[in-house]
Amino acid sequence: MSLEIEIKFSLNGRQTRLKVSPTMTTLAMLREKLDLTGGKLACGEGECGACTVLVDGHTINSCLMFAVDCDGRELQTIEGLATDAGLEIVQQAFVDHGAIQCGYCMPGMIMQARYLLDHNPDKGRKMTRDDIARGLEGNVCRCSGYTKVVDAVAAVVLEESPS
Amino acid sequence: MNIENYEVPVSIVEAVQSLQHGDATILAGGTDLTPQTTSGAKEFLRTLINIQHIEEMRGISVDDGRYRIGGLTTVTDILESALLAAEVPVLVDAADHFASSQIRNAASLAGNICNASPAGDMIIPLLLLDAEVELAGWIDGTLSMRSIALIDFFTGPGKTAMQGNELLTSIVFAAPVEGFRAEFLKSGPRPALEISMVSMGVAAVQKEGVLSNVRVAIGAVAPTPIRARATEAVLEGQLLDESLVDEAAAAAGREVSPIDDVRASAWYRSHLTGVYIRRLLNVVGN
Numbered sequence: 001m002s003l004e005i006e007i008k009f010s011l012n013g014r015q016t017r018l019k020v021s022p023t024m025t026t027l028a029m030l031r032e033k034l035d036l037t038g039g040k041l042a043c044g045e046g047e048c049g050a051c052t053v054l055v056d057g058h059t060i061n062s063c064l065m066f067a068v069d070c071d072g073r074e075l076q077t078i079e080g081l082a083t084d085a086g087l088e089i090v091q092q093a094f095v096d097h098g099a100i101q102c103g104y105c106m107p108g109m110i111m112q113a114r115y116l117l118d119h120n121p122d123k124g125r126k127m128t129r130d131d132i133a134r135g136l137e138g139n140v141c142r143c144s145g146y147t148k149v150v151d152a153v154a155a156v157v158l159e160e161s162p163s
Numbered sequence: 164m165n166i167e168n169y170e171v172p173v174s175i176v177e178a179v180q181s182l183q184h185g186d187a188t189i190l191a192g193g194t195d196l197t198p199q200t201t202s203g204a205k206e207f208l209r210t211l212i213n214i215q216h217i218e219e220m221r222g223i224s225v226d227d228g229r230y231r232i233g234g235l236t237t238v239t240d241i242l243e244s245a246l247l248a249a250e251v252p253v254l255v256d257a258a259d260h261f262a263s264s265q266i267r268n269a270a271s272l273a274g275n276i277c278n279a280s281p282a283g284d285m286i287i288p289l290l291l292l293d294a295e296v297e298l299a300g301w302i303d304g305t306l307s308m309r310s311i312a313l314i315d316f317f318t319g320p321g322k323t324a325m326q327g328n329e330l331l332t333s334i335v336f337a338a339p340v341e342g343f344r345a346e347f348l349k350s351g352p353r354p355a356l357e358i359s360m361v362s363m364g365v366a367a368v369q370k371e372g373v374l375s376n377v378r379v380a381i382g383a384v385a386p387t388p389i390r391a392r393a394t395e396a397v398l399e400g401q402l403l404d405e406s407l408v409d410e411a412a413a414a415a416g417r418e419v420s421p422i423d424d425v426r427a428s429a430w431y432r433s434h435l436t437g438v439y440i441r442r443l444l445n446v447v448g449n
């Protein structure tokens with residue numbers, strides 16, 4: 001028998017416990033063991049951001065994170081964003097601005113956008129379109145609809161902190 | 164090899180005890196380890212040691228003129244450090260040129276150093292600061308610490324002076340002297356997520372046009388990141404004028420030994436070396 005490690009962590013607010021192999025990635029665990037297929041495997045090398053999830057409040061590429069390292073942490077995936085009341089504000093903005101094409105990159109793009117909005121690098125100043133583009137530079141969209149993505153995030157900036 | 168044990172030490176002492184037989188793979192942020200093990204470039208050893216829970220290996224502090232950065236400090240922590248932005252901005256600048264937000268959130272400083280890539284971005288500013296790394300081991304039943312100059316740490320691409328039973332715990336350097344100006348440049352065809360074709364840092368104190376404390380560090384142009392000592396000697400104590408810049412550019416060209424690879428040709432890397440030293444001297448000498 002090959003080694004399996006039991007881990008416990010909070011997943012979208014719910015305590016989760018399961019066994020994983022020490023070499024399994026967090027993305028594989030989410031998709032194959034927990035059936036959360038929002039995050040996508042595209043490059044598998046940290047280059048594209050399609051697998052982006054929040055770990056302890058920071059976005060990471062889940063294709064690079066070892067699943068065993070989730071133990072004791074708090075994970076949030078795209079599946080945890082919407083509530084019974086409806087879509088989360090960033091999700092809704094992407095819909096409203098037609099920012100979504102095939103959708104493959106979107107779960108990662110939206111998680112990174114949410115992180116960016118919560119971690120404005122220059123806190124005193126409202127984010128510009130350049131700041132948004134810079135903050136999303138680790139997310140590649142093969143349909144290359146970047147303009148509308150930036151439109152959507154810029155709209156949320158206004159909505160969340162009207163001047 | 165199949166991993167037979169998985170360990171999660173919470174202190175340096177615990178970690179080095181797990182490491183004492185030298186047949187363990189250390190896991191930090193995993194941003195180098197995952198691609199390298201997936202591609203088969205690197206094999207796992209018998210034990211996997213996840214060091215992420217060693218809190219004493221995190222954080223940035225200064226005490227009596229010596230800075231200490233814990234090995235697990237992430238590139239994001241460096242980018243967001245008000246202390247470093249005020250006192251050692253070249254480190255923040257290099258962090259700002261590093262990969263993407265997601266990678267910076269995971270990537271540790273020790274991981275960047277231990278991966279020993281000739282193109283490791285955080286290494287260049289640390290070489291300008293004459294940094295040392297602290298290594299912990301477990302010898303004869305006790306914790307044993309040693310420190311070594313960062314420049315002596317690298318012995319080849321992916322190779323270091325660290326033993327298999329050692330852990331890189333922190334990076335230390337003296338506060339820069341009054342007037343010390345350090346600048347960093349990195350090249351790649353796109354701004355983000357780029358492994359450097361050439362990276363360079365130049366630092367000096369400039370007084371009435373004369374340079375002192377000159378340090379030049381270059382990445383991705385040799386089997387390890389280098390300090391360009393002959394170029395430094397050309398510049399040290401001299402009045403910075405056009406002919407000195409030419410001389411320094413020529414010296415730097417002789418000190419690098421770049422290769423052709425998928426990212427750039429050796430010729431282009433040599434050319435960039437000349438361009439960068441001119442640009443950086445222009446900034447540092449002003």
Ligand SMILES: Cc1cc2nc3c(=O)[nH]c(=O)nc-3n(C[C@H](O)[C@H](O)[C@H](O)COP(=O)(O)OP(=O)(O)OC[C@H]3O[C@@H](n4cnc5c(N)ncnc54)[C@H](O)[C@@H]3O)c2cc1C
Pocket residue numbers: 045046047188189190191192193194195196197198214234260261262263266269270271272273274275276277278282283284285329330331332356357358359
């Ligand atoms: C898409 C992408 C983009 C990247 N862009 C850049 C870039 O712009 N610039 C750049 O410099 N790098 C870049 N990298 C490389 C990588 O992110 C960095 O080298 C990172 O700092 C490694 O840190 P880590 O914590 O993820 O290390 P890990 O992957 O966990 O470990 C790296 C190696 O160091 C060893 N190790 C880790 N910590 C210790 C320790 N404390 N003591 C002893 N050994 C240790 C591990 O065993 C392993 O061999 C990039 C990587 C990817 C995937």
Ligand code: FES
Pocket residue numbers: 040041042043044045046047048049050051052061062063064
């Ligand atoms: S699949 Fe993880 S970054 Fe591309």
Ligand code: FES
Pocket residue numbers: 100101102103104105106140141142143144145
């Ligand atoms: S919408 Fe198709 S990849 Fe981005």
